[in-house]
Amino acid sequence: MGDAKVTEGTECSWPARFGTWAERAPDAKALCRTVREVPWRLRPPTVQDVGSVIKEAYANRTSLWPVSRGCNWGYGSHLPVRNGSVILDLSKLDAIGDLDRASLSVRIEPGVTQASLYQYLSKNAPDLAFNVTGAGLETSVLGNALERGIGYNGEKDRDLYALEVLLPDGTSFAPVAGLNHKARPSPAGLATDFLFFQSNFGVVVGARIRLRIRQQAEDAIVIQGPLDSVILTLKRAYEQQLITNPTHVAEPGRAHRLGYGLLRTLWQRSPTPEEVSLCFPEQNSYSGIVAIYGRRKVVNAAWREMKRLSEKGVSLSRGNTRMLALAATWLGRIGASNKATRMRALRPILGLTLGEPSDAGLASLDGFEGGNPDHADCGAIYGNAVSSLGPENAKRACAIVRNQWKDSAFTWIFVDNRCMITVYTLHFSDAESGAAHEANRSIVRDLRAAGFPQYRLGVDTVQAAGAEGLVRRIKNAFDPLGLIAPGHYES
Numbered sequence: 229m230g231d232a233k234v235t236e237g238t239e240c241s242w243p244a245r246f247g248t249w250a251e252r253a254p255d256a257k258a259l260c261r262t263v264r265e266v267p268w269r270l271r272p273p274t275v276q277d278v279g280s281v282i283k284e285a286y287a288n289r290t291s292l293w294p295v296s297r298g299c300n301w302g303y304g305s306h307l308p309v310r311n312g313s314v315i316l317d318l319s320k321l322d323a324i325g326d327l328d329r330a331s332l333s334v335r336i337e338p339g340v341t342q343a344s345l346y347q348y349l350s351k352n353a354p355d356l357a358f359n360v361t362g363a364g365l366e367t368s369v370l371g372n373a374l375e376r377g378i379g380y381n382g383e384k385d386r387d388l389y390a391l392e393v394l395l396p397d398g399t400s401f402a403p404v405a406g407l408n409h410k411a412r413p414s415p416a417g418l419a420t421d422f423l424f425f426q427s428n429f430g431v432v433v434g435a436r437i438r439l440r441i442r443q444q445a446e447d448a449i450v451i452q453g454p455l456d457s458v459i460l461t462l463k464r465a466y467e468q469q470l471i472t473n474p475t476h477v478a479e480p481g482r483a484h485r486l487g488y489g490l491l492r493t494l495w496q497r498s499p500t501p502e503e504v505s506l507c508f509p510e511q512n513s514y515s516g517i518v519a520i521y522g523r524r525k526v527v528n529a530a531w532r533e534m535k536r537l538s539e540k541g542v543s544l545s546r547g548n549t550r551m552l553a554l555a556a557t558w559l560g561r562i563g564a565s566n567k568a569t570r571m572r573a574l575r576p577i578l579g580l581t582l583g584e585p586s587d588a589g590l591a592s593l594d595g596f597e598g599g600n601p602d603h604a605d606c607g608a609i610y611g612n613a614v615s616s617l618g619p620e621n622a623k624r625a626c627a628i629v630r631n632q633w634k635d636s637a638f639t640w641i642f643v644d645n646r647c648m649i650t651v652y653t654l655h656f657s658d659a660e661s662g663a664a665h666e667a668n669r670s671i672v673r674d675l676r677a678a679g680f681p682q683y684r685l686g687v688d689t690v691q692a693a694g695a696e697g698l699v700r701r702i703k704n705a706f707d708p709l710g711l712i713a714p715g716h717y718e719s
């Protein structure tokens with residue numbers, strides 16, 4: 229399962245021209261266990277080389293599948309929608325800079341990871357931070373934003389602008405003096421950046437990402453309780469603007485998996501079920517985490533108000549990484565070792581909300597012992613469903629998924645006071661891969677029929693009908709030969 233095959237007949241001059249960075253029949257194992265025939269994976273080291281690859285693809289009518297780091301785990305990783313596409317891996321383009329303090333933005337290339345941007349800012353601008361996702365240290369900041377990923381400070385596509393794009397006909401475009409300004413994403417007239425998010429019109433080789441100024445108080449609020457009460461409390465808190473960042477709420481099953489993985493990471497061995505229960509006893513409640521930033525007095529006041537409006541049965545706590553470390557030391561001293569361990573294990577999760585990327589979120593994957601999630605012992609398909617905020621929507625979406633696949637886990641992302649996204653994971657063994665993919669097709673169909681469309685699609689999920697006429701017309705104008713990412717967001 230998952231082994232690459234060479235597509236016969238896809239012979240062009242890749243090895244002759246690009247020998248040192250052309251890998252034939254690359255490792256094609258993906259976390260979601262999708263199988264594709266991938267003839268080549270090309271890792272061009274410069275933008276000029278990317279241009280040469282596109283020219284070669286044009287001359288040979290070979291389709292390309294651009295990825296930034298190819299860590300789109302659960303949605304297809306680095307694999308293309310169609311067999312035979314050559315993977316254009318942009319991970320070697322990894323420059324960061326210039327940092328522009330006036331517009332609070334920095335230029336990044338596709339290969340810039342969450343880890344490398346964090347290190348860059350720590351060294352050059354420790355008072356600035358970026359919007360971190362839970363997807364791990366080695367994922368691409370730019371690739372995630374192009375897929376409209378969601379971070380702990382909001383939707384990532386809103387952070388990315390000033391795109392530098394190569395088109396299949398050999399032309400390119402980028403921000404122009406007199407038209408664009410670093411302080412504003414859109415110029416006067418058509419804002420063309422939006423054409424390159426979740427589309428297949430060109431290859432993005434650079435862009436600017438927005439940064440934020442770190443605040444006097446940066447806390448994470450943890451909310452726990454029954455689903456209905458958690459959702460109603462959060463809804464009120466958003467409506468009254470006590471919180472503005474997204475909240476990630478995990479169901480008990482996901483929290484249990486995460487607790488197991490966090491302890492394994494901390495101890496470098498697998499914990500027993502009893503140890504997980506002792507350190508993470510809240511296994512019947514839903515747990516949410518949200519970042520809150522500002523002046524200390526303002527954050528304190530928002531915290532007090534949040535406690536006042538919270539539903540019965542909900543428990544709220546707050547902290548930051550410094551408070552957590554102090555609490556762990558103190559708890560250790562008074563002999564509350566399970567609570568102290570819990571604090572230490574949770575630290576990297578709290579760090580995510582405060583702009584510190586980590587691999588902590590990957591700990592919830594079954595059969596993952598660290599390293600590359602694509603090589604985890606168990607497969608996982610990720611999917612999602614958009615709705616408005618409300619316990620009924622959460623339960624309906626959850627029931628649709630569970631009805632088709634029992635071994636599933638859920639997180640809800642409250643993006644703001646309007647939008648809630650149900651993120652589900654189907655866990656399965658390699659032997660169940662076919663059945664899991666079949667189940668996911670039914671899940672997507674049923675979710676759409678129930679009024680819960682997706683915000684993002686995996687490589688095995690076909691786009692819903694509706695906008696294909698317009699999309700096709702733009703595609704024909706930009707890429708009439710269909711060389712860039714065929715099938716990506718196409719119905």
Ligand SMILES: Cc1cc2nc3c(=O)[nH]c(=O)nc-3n(C[C@H](O)[C@H](O)[C@H](O)COP(=O)(O)OP(=O)(O)OC[C@H]3O[C@@H](n4cnc5c(N)ncnc54)[C@H](O)[C@@H]3O)c2cc1C
Nearest residue numbers: 296297298299300301361362363367368371372377378432
């Ligand atoms: C445990 C776990 C937790 C996760 N948590 C999160 C999370 O918190 N938030 C989140 O958003 N996702 C999350 N994910 C999903 C996924 O892993 C991330 O979105 C990840 O950032 C995507 O990989 P990447 O950044 O390397 O992007 P890539 O895989 O490089 O890019 C994604 C897609 O964008 C397109 N693309 C990328 N670069 C270019 C380019 N330069 N030009 C043209 N098209 C391009 C391609 O179609 C590509 O397939 C999670 C997954 C797992 C398994």
